[in-house]
Amino acid sequence: MTQPQLTRLALCAALLVSTVLVSPSRAVLPEEMLKDERLEGRARVLSQELRCVVCQNQSIDDSNAPLAHDLRVLLRERLLAGDSDRQAVDFIVARYGNFVLLKPPLQWNTVLLWLGPLLALLVAIIGFGRYVRGAAANASAAARTPALNADELKAIEAILDRRSSV
Amino acid sequence: MLRLSYLAPLLAFMGLTAGLAFSLSNDPRRMPSTLIDKPTPSFNMASLDGKDAGFSNTDLKGGVILLNVFASWCPGCRVEHPMLLKLAETSGIPIYGLNWKDTRSDGSRWLARHGSPYIRVGSDEPGRVGIDFGVTGVPETFVIDRTGRIRFRYPGPLTEEVWRDEFEPLLKALRSES
Numbered sequence: 001m002t003q004p005q006l007t008r009l010a011l012c013a014a015l016l017v018s019t020v021l022v023s024p025s026r027a028v029l030p031e032e033m034l035k036d037e038r039l040e041g042r043a044r045v046l047s048q049e050l051r052c053v054v055c056q057n058q059s060i061d062d063s064n065a066p067l068a069h070d071l072r073v074l075l076r077e078r079l080l081a082g083d084s085d086r087q088a089v090d091f092i093v094a095r096y097g098n099f100v101l102l103k104p105p106l107q108w109n110t111v112l113l114w115l116g117p118l119l120a121l122l123v124a125i126i127g128f129g130r131y132v133r134g135a136a137a138n139a140s141a142a143a144r145t146p147a148l149n150a151d152e153l154k155a156i157e158a159i160l161d162r163r164s165s166v
Numbered sequence: 167m168l169r170l171s172y173l174a175p176l177l178a179f180m181g182l183t184a185g186l187a188f189s190l191s192n193d194p195r196r197m198p199s200t201l202i203d204k205p206t207p208s209f210n211m212a213s214l215d216g217k218d219a220g221f222s223n224t225d226l227k228g229g230v231i232l233l234n235v236f237a238s239w240c241p242g243c244r245v246e247h248p249m250l251l252k253l254a255e256t257s258g259i260p261i262y263g264l265n266w267k268d269t270r271s272d273g274s275r276w277l278a279r280h281g282s283p284y285i286r287v288g289s290d291e292p293g294r295v296g297i298d299f300g301v302t303g304v305p306e307t308f309v310i311d312r313t314g315r316i317r318f319r320y321p322g323p324l325t326e327e328v329w330r331d332e333f334e335p336l337l338k339a340l341r342s343e344s
Contacts, residue, residue, distance in 0.1 A: 053197065053302040066267060067302070070293050095300045097200035 027064045027072075034076050043076045046085055050075070050092060051100045059102055199300050199319040206233075206314055207298035211288025214265045215274035221262065221288030226310050230340045231260045233308040234284070235296060237268040238276035240304040246323035247280050253329070254283035259337065263287035266296040266304055309333065311340050 028047075034040040044061060050071065052063035060068040060075075071092060078088040092100060104110045148156070201207075210222040226233070234250060236243040254261050263284035265273040270289045277287065290296055299308065302321060309318040318336055320328065 067293070067297075070267075070297060074294075074297065094200065095297055096302070097198060097300070099197050 026061055027068065028061060029069070032069070032072055032076065034080065036080075039076070039079050042085060043072070043079055046079075046089055047072050047075055049102050050089065051102050053096055053100060196321060197302065199316070201300050201316045202319065203315055203317065206310055206316055207295070209288070209290075209295040209298065211264070211290055211295060212270075214263070214270055214287040214289040215277060215282075218286045221264075221286040223314070225286060226262065227312070227314040229260065229312050230337060231262055231310050233262045233264060233299075233310055235264045235266050235299070235301050235304050235306040235308075237266050237304045238272040239268065242323040243305045244280070246305050246325070247283075249324045249326065249329070250283040251281055253324075260285050264295060264299075265289050265291075266301060267291065267293040309336060309340070311343070 028044070034043060047061040048059045050060045052058045052060045052065055052068040052071075054065035054067050055063050058068075060071045075088055075092065078091050083091065089101075098104060098107075104113065106114050206223050206226055208223045211220060213220045232253075250261060253259065261283050263277075263282070263286070265287055267290070268276075269291060273287075273289060277284075288295065299306075299316075300319070305321075305323055307320045307324055308316055311317050317340065318332075320332060322328075324333075
């Protein structure tokens with residue numbers, strides 16, 4: 001390869017790598033962040049699991065809604081006040097319900113949600129097993145069927161000949 | 167012989183239809199409030215327009231009342247405002263206001279321009295009282311019973327229809343509670 005070609009290739013590779021390395025933009029503003037990096041790290045993890053109640057398919061970490069901002073600040077205040085992760089999340093759940101948990105807890109009304117995929121897999125496995133057994137039974141039944149004898153073969157040929165001559 | 171497995175697609179279809187029918191009437195915007203039947207959170211807000219002595223949770227005890235969350239920046243509040251004014255005049259139910267995430271000057275100017283249906287209005291500029299009530303947006307209206315417990319939460323603008331279908335039956339029941 002010539003020098004310009006190599007340069008171009010390297011440039012393309014660098015661009016490609018940069019698209020992968022760039023993290024998706026978050027809504028967290030610099031002035032919201034806590035000075036304590038460990039607390040801030042905990043706050044980031046927690047806020048990614050809390051649903052924004054305004055734009056419901058985003059976490060409060062993603063959302064630019066003013067209420068999401070308020071909840072991020074509130075969460076950080078709770079952590080600063082010495083709350084455990086659990087206590088801080090429970091504080092918000094007490095106000096907005098389990099609905100704000102992007103990962104719902106396992107309860108009687110969420111059992112289907114959690115076990116549904118397993119159930120579907122089970123049904124698929126059973127169905128597939130039955131199908132395989134059915135196919136095997138068909139194959140062995142076909143193998144047991146006696147072959148045609150010479151007279152029968154002759155009769156069939158006669159029929160086919162008659163047809164093709166018409 | 168009728169094999170049961172022939173019915174499986176029909177059963178699956180019926181299940182799917184039932185699920186979809188449920189989802190049709192299951193609006194995620196109308197999240198259930200976790201505060202139903204719980205005491206109102208405690209709060210103490212400064213008066214919005216200085217015309218009353220502020221507003222705290224102790225003011226809410228003693229009768230069935232409405233708590234309306236509003237803001238000057240909220241179009242839906244403008245829509246429901248005539249309805250609130252009318253209710254204040256005709257229904258006899260005391261209406262309290264919570265001015266949420268709004269500046270005091272904007273909020274009081276808005277009330278002065280459009281008229282106030284409220285007995286007391288608290289200013290919740292930081293929005294924390296609203297969060298304690300589980301407010302997700304404005305307007306939102308709560309019904310609080312005589313013992314100071316939240317009994318109902320309605321997100322969205324109040325209309326005649328909503329009032330007739332959702333509020334009146336509840337208020338009637340609450341008033342007959344001893």
